[in-house]
Structures are given as C-alpha cells and as structure tokens.
Amino acid sequence: MEYKDYYAVLGVDKTATQDEIKKAYRKLVRQYHPDVSKHKDATEKTAEINEAYDVLGDAEKRAAYDELGRGRRAGEQFTPPPDWGSQFDFGGADANDFFADLFAHAGRGARSGGGARGFGGGMGGAGFQMRGEDIHAAIAIDLRDAYQGASRTISLRVPQQDAQGRTVMQDKTLSVTIPKGVTPGQQLRLAGQGHPGMGGAGPGDLYLEIQLNEDARFRVEGTHVYENVPVAPWEAALGGSVSVPTPSGAVEVTIPPGSQSGRKLRLKGRGIPVAQPGDLYLILDVVLPPASSERARALYEQMAREMAFNPREQIGA
Known part of the structure; x- marks a missing residue:
C-alpha cells in the first residue's frame, strides 16, 4: 500500500494539538467544499481533507497512524509487519486490514465524491453538515454607556448564502443592546449571527468584545x-x-x-x-x-510676602 501524509494534507505539524487539527480541517473544508469552491478539483480535495481528518481527528486512529508512519514519507510503498497494531481497537477489525482498506479506498472515494469508506460518509455528499464558524469583532462605547446601557447599530461584512445556495460577501446591519454593567474585554454573544452553516447546519454566533473609548478624565x-x-x-x-x-x-x-x-x-x-x-x-x-491681570498678580505677590511658603523645603537643598 502507499503511505499518505495526513499531516501534510491538513497543513499541520505532527506535534499539532487536536484543537489545531480541527481548526485546520474546518478552514480547508470551507475553502474546498464543492458547494462553495470553484476549484476544479474541489471534490477530490475535499474527500482527501475528510479522509485525513477522520484519522487525525480521532485519538485512537491517530496513535495507530503515527505508529504505522514512523520514518515514512508520502508516496512510499510499504507493508505493515504482522501484529504491529495489535494494541489498537478498531471495532473488531484487524489494524492491518483497517489501514489497507482505508488507503485502498481513499483514491476511489475521492474520485467518486464518496470519501473514505468507514468514516461516516464523504464531505461532498448530501449528508455532510457543518455548523457555521463564529465571528469575533469589537465594539467601542463610552464609559457612560457601561453605567447606563445603550443601543448601537453596527455594520459587518459577512458571508451569506444567496438564493442559489452560494456563499457571497454581504453587508449586514445589526441592532445591538449594550447592557448596563459591561466591562472592558467582556464579550456579548449574538446567537446565530456568525458564518452560515453547510448542508443545513445552523450558523455560528457573533461575539462582540467591549472596548471603551479613551477619555482623559x-x-x-x-x-x-x-x-x-x-x-x-x-x-x-x-x-x-x-x-x-x-x-x-x-x-x-x-x-x-x-x-x-x-x-x-x-x-x-x-x-x-x-x-x-x-x-x-x-x-x-x-x-x-x-x-493674567494686575489684580491677580497683586494677590499672588501678597501671598508671597505674607505666607512665606516654600514647597521645596521638605526635599532638602
């Protein structure tokens, strides 16, 4: 079988955390998903991304994959030694058969848009769903607004789905209520106002971080x-x-x-x-x-004569 470098597919290091792998996966699938991408190989690329995440996104499968791929390079032909994966549990399947089946089906799945067999379906299929990503932005208010609360209208340029289901950038205007008692750095959550989801999944949320306008006082x-x-x-x-x-x-x-x-x-x-x-x-x-007047100067001169005040005497010569 041919070894495939799933870390390279997702563009992450082998030391990447599970959270970093997930973020890389979500970014790539949004970029190449056939529903939104005009890339000529979008379907094949999406299936490859899905295949990589199905392994690296699962701690047990990732551990087995790392053990299998130690010292190997992408495209290298290899045959796993007997019982190399006996310490891993793949639902009753032999580890050798598991990865042989995965690598053997990956190319066919990618070409057909079906994804790798045994991983819950391809991303190009009708069953794929992904919740929309959250949006993070900042909103500046006066200190008085933090004491009393306020209403603001904000405009954002965010991706939206048009009538044909394509993702396009559109201006979005929202009315935001600033509650009494907010503090700098606090985030206000506007549910469902983030990026749209895919495959019928719900949108993400919008998080607004409170910042205070500068005030010299x-x-x-x-x-x-x-x-x-x-x-x-x-x-x-x-x-x-x-x-x-x-x-x-x-x-x-x-x-x-x-x-x-x-x-x-x-x-x-x-x-x-x-x-x-x-x-x-x-x-x-x-x-x-x-x-600034003769009278004011006279008053200061009188104070100088009568008060004998030296503000520097406490600091020495």
Whole structure:
C-alpha cells in the first residue's frame, strides 16, 4: 500500500494539538467544499481533507497512524509487519486490514465524491453538515454607556448564502443592546449571527468584545473607575463641598481641608454597576488661576510676602 501524509494534507505539524487539527480541517473544508469552491478539483480535495481528518481527528486512529508512519514519507510503498497494531481497537477489525482498506479506498472515494469508506460518509455528499464558524469583532462605547446601557447599530461584512445556495460577501446591519454593567474585554454573544452553516447546519454566533473609548478624565481598572477632579487652591486649602460630574450623574463631594494634588476620595460602590460594583476614586488636581491681570498678580505677590511658603523645603537643598 502507499503511505499518505495526513499531516501534510491538513497543513499541520505532527506535534499539532487536536484543537489545531480541527481548526485546520474546518478552514480547508470551507475553502474546498464543492458547494462553495470553484476549484476544479474541489471534490477530490475535499474527500482527501475528510479522509485525513477522520484519522487525525480521532485519538485512537491517530496513535495507530503515527505508529504505522514512523520514518515514512508520502508516496512510499510499504507493508505493515504482522501484529504491529495489535494494541489498537478498531471495532473488531484487524489494524492491518483497517489501514489497507482505508488507503485502498481513499483514491476511489475521492474520485467518486464518496470519501473514505468507514468514516461516516464523504464531505461532498448530501449528508455532510457543518455548523457555521463564529465571528469575533469589537465594539467601542463610552464609559457612560457601561453605567447606563445603550443601543448601537453596527455594520459587518459577512458571508451569506444567496438564493442559489452560494456563499457571497454581504453587508449586514445589526441592532445591538449594550447592557448596563459591561466591562472592558467582556464579550456579548449574538446567537446565530456568525458564518452560515453547510448542508443545513445552523450558523455560528457573533461575539462582540467591549472596548471603551479613551477619555482623559477617566481610567478603568476592572470594575473600579478613577476620575481626575480639578479643584481651586482655596477649595483644596480650606475644604468645602463641590459638585462633580461622574459617569452615573453629578454628585456633591466634600473636599477635606488641606488637600493636595493626587489625594484620592473614595466613593464606595460607584464604579461600574456589575453584581458587585466597584468603587469610584476621585483624584484631586489642584489648578492655579493664571496671573493674567494686575489684580491677580497683586494677590499672588501678597501671598508671597505674607505666607512665606516654600514647597521645596521638605526635599532638602
């Protein structure tokens, strides 16, 4: 019999994981399936891909195949030694007969579109089904939307089946509801909005990853939110109540007397409103009024004379 390199057929290394083999198989079958491919050898290629996956996609068959093919090259003629596959169970069939039957029928199955015998039918036949692949995309929202929820309309270019059953690229518009309490990196699942299936199988899903638009005032860490709050020198020095706009609305905040830039005020439970809300941290930023008038300059000069304040005396000479 002639040895066939199934790893080469699927374009994977011999060390590939089962998940990598499955992904390679799904990619190739979508590329060459006769229902969607214009490749002149689509039927033969699809049967070859199916044949390879039927072996490599099954752990027991793959182990037997690896043992059989150790040191062999594609196209090499060989005869397995007696009892080489006695440790494998193929439903009562002898291992030698199993692979001899597989390799002997592979070419005929490919030419007829029937696939390799004993592996559940060919992929070119009417019984082939495959669920559509999922689509992954990102959607950017404002922080306020994460607090309050929102509705968005998005447009995607995705493969769809036309009236003749062919797969074509079409623009698709969807209305998406952003629920209250979403966090960056969270994925929203839209069932059935992915790639179409084959052979009557259902479509995949659409997964939208939440991203936040940049905002100079806010920083998000998990469910906690950090907001920069500018305050006047007298508000920081004397203390007092100020109104602060936050993602959930304006709040009255008490500034403790003697506050400095960088001081954090914690508002418990006012972070992103998930089941266990995070906190909102207000970071004070003392902003000096400009000395842009004679009166303002006179006030600064008076402070310099009367307060004798040196902000650098604590750091040494």
